[in-house]
Amino acid sequence: MRQFGKQTGRRLLIALFWVMVWQLAAIAIHNSIILAGPWETGAALWRMLPTEEFWKSIACSFAKISLGFGAAFVVGLGLGSGGYCFPILGELVEPLMALLKSIPVASFVILALIWAGSANLSVLIAFLVVLPVIYIHTVAGLESTDEKLLEMAKVFSMSPWKQIRYIYIPALVPYLRSGCGVALGMSWKSGVAAEVIGVPDHSIGEKLYMSKIYLNTGDLMAWTFVIIVISALFEKAVLRLLSGKRIEGGDYES
Amino acid sequence: MSLEICGLTKSFHQLKVLDDVTLTFEDNKTYCLMSPSGSGKTTLFRILLGLEQADRGEVTGIQGKRFGVVFQEDRLCEAFSPLENVLMTAARGIIRENARRELCRLLPEESVDRPVATLSGGMKRRTAICRALLAPSDIVLMDEPFTGLDKDMRRQVIGYIREKTEGKMLILSTHDPEDVKTLGARLVRLKPVSCLREIRIEN
Numbered sequence: 001m002r003q004f005g006k007q008t009g010r011r012l013l014i015a016l017f018w019v020m021v022w023q024l025a026a027i028a029i030h031n032s033i034i035l036a037g038p039w040e041t042g043a044a045l046w047r048m049l050p051t052e053e054f055w056k057s058i059a060c061s062f063a064k065i066s067l068g069f070g071a072a073f074v075v076g077l078g079l080g081s082g083g084y085c086f087p088i089l090g091e092l093v094e095p096l097m098a099l100l101k102s103i104p105v106a107s108f109v110i111l112a113l114i115w116a117g118s119a120n121l122s123v124l125i126a127f128l129v130v131l132p133v134i135y136i137h138t139v140a141g142l143e144s145t146d147e148k149l150l151e152m153a154k155v156f157s158m159s160p161w162k163q164i165r166y167i168y169i170p171a172l173v174p175y176l177r178s179g180c181g182v183a184l185g186m187s188w189k190s191g192v193a194a195e196v197i198g199v200p201d202h203s204i205g206e207k208l209y210m211s212k213i214y215l216n217t218g219d220l221m222a223w224t225f226v227i228i229v230i231s232a233l234f235e236k237a238v239l240r241l242l243s244g245k246r247i248e249g250g251d252y253e254s
Numbered sequence: 255m256s257l258e259i260c261g262l263t264k265s266f267h268q269l270k271v272l273d274d275v276t277l278t279f280e281d282n283k284t285y286c287l288m289s290p291s292g293s294g295k296t297t298l299f300r301i302l303l304g305l306e307q308a309d310r311g312e313v314t315g316i317q318g319k320r321f322g323v324v325f326q327e328d329r330l331c332e333a334f335s336p337l338e339n340v341l342m343t344a345a346r347g348i349i350r351e352n353a354r355r356e357l358c359r360l361l362p363e364e365s366v367d368r369p370v371a372t373l374s375g376g377m378k379r380r381t382a383i384c385r386a387l388l389a390p391s392d393i394v395l396m397d398e399p400f401t402g403l404d405k406d407m408r409r410q411v412i413g414y415i416r417e418k419t420e421g422k423m424l425i426l427s428t429h430d431p432e433d434v435k436t437l438g439a440r441l442v443r444l445k446p447v448s449c450l451r452e453i454r455i456e457n
Contacts, residue, residue, distance in 0.1 A: 151305055167331065170333045
């Protein structure tokens, strides 16, 4: 407990140090268009907080990016599992995943804008960016399954359901956790970038775009701060869902 | 019905591990395989379990038989408790409370619900033994089941094994002649170069 308090205090001090560096830089530059200081950013955030549009934009962007992420998670998990069980399916899907992984997000956004319009652009972009990550981690997780445990399951004639629950899922979860850790950040970055290009109504991307148009760096930084906070909270929530049973280390002697 | 092994031969990368092994194991009897490390005991078990194909020879009397097995490694699902590990392979009629009671005969009560990963090597071994004995089986195979157990615990575990394998065929590998006596088993020496003989141990 004491150690925890010490660590939190240390982190707060480090954060405070960087906020001071930011403030000093803002004072030195003395141009709020080039760099808004923490005070201006905080004031911009304070101004936006009570407005309905602020919460509406957050809700719309969150819903769309989460939907894209969730759909990619389900499809990636399904395709990865299918590819593990039926290698022919894996061979078929592999080039598509490699392609999705290597296409630049900007190309995706422009193509998706033509195909789907701007309203649901962030859903599609988050989906396309997250899908290959989840697929690759699913396949890697399933391939890491302990062969010896599978032999044990065969010898004891364990049902497929029990094999999934007791052998495959524990092997898969660490890979999915690490995949989600990467994919969650990517989904928010690419989703908001897509919104900035597509400028759908009531979205965080639209607000970032407007900040650019009006050269309102304070608003821009306030929205950036909001994105970081939501993205971190979303990541925490998803990883907690995936964490399952935690094992304390150390031997237990009889 | 007996289990017959006839002319079993197996090589790995041109290295012969089993060479023309012929053996008969009878029902309701206990056998101890005793031989130096690397003489093919584990390979023989793996062939009996259908996990390995023999190069030559045949095994009869195992078709449709169910096995309870202690592998050379524990092969437990480490994130789950001993109770869950036993229940995941246990016979249908075994309910949670029965499994708990059986485990408590070999493990301290407070360890039955802890994740296996947090248990000592000896506790893991006893969990693996309990799992093999509570699984539905006609033949029980145990590959060096007493590794990591001290003398007293070994005696206690042997008593438990004898009780639970009554009326079943038990084939067990060990390096300790004392185990053969305590189990009241028939001794089978598997020699590295195919020379095989069976010696009856008088109790």
